[in-house]
Amino acid sequence: MDEGSPTGDELVALLAALASPHRMRVMAALAGGRNYVSQLARDLGISRALLQVHLKKLEAAGLVSSALEVSEDGKAMNYYEVVPFAVRLTPETLERASATLTL
Amino acid sequence: MDEGSPTGDELVALLAALASPHRMRVMAALAGGRNYVSQLARDLGISRALLQVHLKKLEAAGLVSSALEVSEDGKAMNYYEVVPFAVRLTPETLERASATLTL
DNA sequence: AATACGTGCAAGGAAATATTAGCAGGTGCC
C-alpha cells in the first residue's frame, strides 16, 4: 500500500473525519505532539467518552494512530499521534478521486 | 474578501460538502465544464430533486456557482460551474484553521 | 388543451451521527 493519492472512498472518509469542529481541534492538539486520551480530553474540555468516539473515527480514516504504553507508575496509557499526510484538494483531484468511487 | 486560506468554520463546511460520494461526483462532472441542472441529473443518474439539494450545499460552501440564463427557445436554464479552488490539507493547516473555529 | 421541456420548494420518514450517562476493569498510594 503506497501512499500516493487516496481512493475516492478513502478520500470521502478522510474528509468526513475532518469535517467536524471537535475532530479538527483534536487534530490541531495532536499536531503539537502526541498525547494520551484523558489528558487530551482535559486539554480540549470535552468528556472522555466523546473524545474516544472522535479518535476512533480519525483512526479509521488513517489520520491518527494509537500506541498503548505502560507508564512508570504502572498505568496503561493510550497515546495518540498524528499520521503525517498531505492532501491537495482541487476540482481536478476530485475528478480523479471520483473515478474510483464504489459507493 | 481575499481568497487566502479559509477560516476554520468555512473549512469545516467545505470538507462536509465534499465528504459525500454524490457531491464528489457532482464536482467531478462540473470539473469537465458547466452544465444545467436537469442535464446534470441525467448524466449522474440521480433525481433532479436530490441533485438540487446537493448543489445547494456545494454552493453554500462556495465550491460551485450558478447562473440563470434563458435559452434560445425561451427556457430558463440554471447553469452551474465549479469555482476554482485549491486547499492543502496537512496537520499544520488544520492546526491553523482550528484556531479560528467558533463552534 | 395536452405534452414536453425547464425551474424551484417543502413535507415526511428513514437512516446515520452526535452526545451523554453509566458500568466495569486495571494499577498505585495513603
Next chain:
DNA sequence: GGCACCTGCTAATATTTCCTTGCACGTATT
C-alpha cells in the same frame, strides 16, 4: 479499604442528514 488515576465499552437519547414524493410555475410545440 478507599481514593485517584488510567483504560474501554454499551445503552439510550437527541440531533442531523439524506432521500423521496409531490406540488407549483414557466415557455414552446403539436
